[in-house]
Amino acid sequence: MLKKCVRRAILVFPALLIGSAVVPLEVAAQVPSLISSEVSGCDFASGQINADCVISFIQYLIQLIFSLLGAFFLLMIVIGGYRIAIGSAIGDKESGKKQIFSAIIGFMIAAFSFFIISFVIKGFAGT
Numbered sequence: 001m002l003k004k005c006v007r008r009a010i011l012v013f014p015a016l017l018i019g020s021a022v023v024p025l026e027v028a029a030q031v032p033s034l035i036s037s038e039v040s041g042c043d044f045a046s047g048q049i050n051a052d053c054v055i056s057f058i059q060y061l062i063q064l065i066f067s068l069l070g071a072f073f074l075l076m077i078v079i080g081g082y083r084i085a086i087g088s089a090i091g092d093k094e095s096g097k098k099q100i101f102s103a104i105i106g107f108m109i110a111a112f113s114f115f116i117i118s119f120v121i122k123g124f125a126g127t
Contacts, residue, residue, distance in 0.1 A: 055121060073106055073107040084096035
């Protein structure tokens with residue numbers, strides 16, 4: 001029982017350490033202020049918003065969400081690689097392989113859903 005807990009601690013602690021260092025930096029680099037003029041044709045600071053801003057803002061939010069998802073999947077692949085590397089010493093490589101496989105499948109599903117959602121939004125926008 002104790003050996004299993006130590007093994008999990010060895011696998012999880014460095015992943016949390018890496019995640020707590022990398023994810024905030026990645027999020028800070030990807031998340032600009034919404035008040036700035038990131039959305040074309042809209043000025044949220046002065047309050048000049050028209051009907052076209054709604055669709056542009058939705059497109060901006062979708063891009064932001066999926067860029068964060070991409071960073072998350074990249075982190076999961078790195079953690080899975082770490083679990084494979086540590087698992088070769090401990091004897092449990094399969095959990096890392098399953099995690100990488102799941103992260104790749106999740107990334108593919110997220111990428112396809114992004115393309116479908118952006119196609120629908122562009123259809124509503126008429127562009």
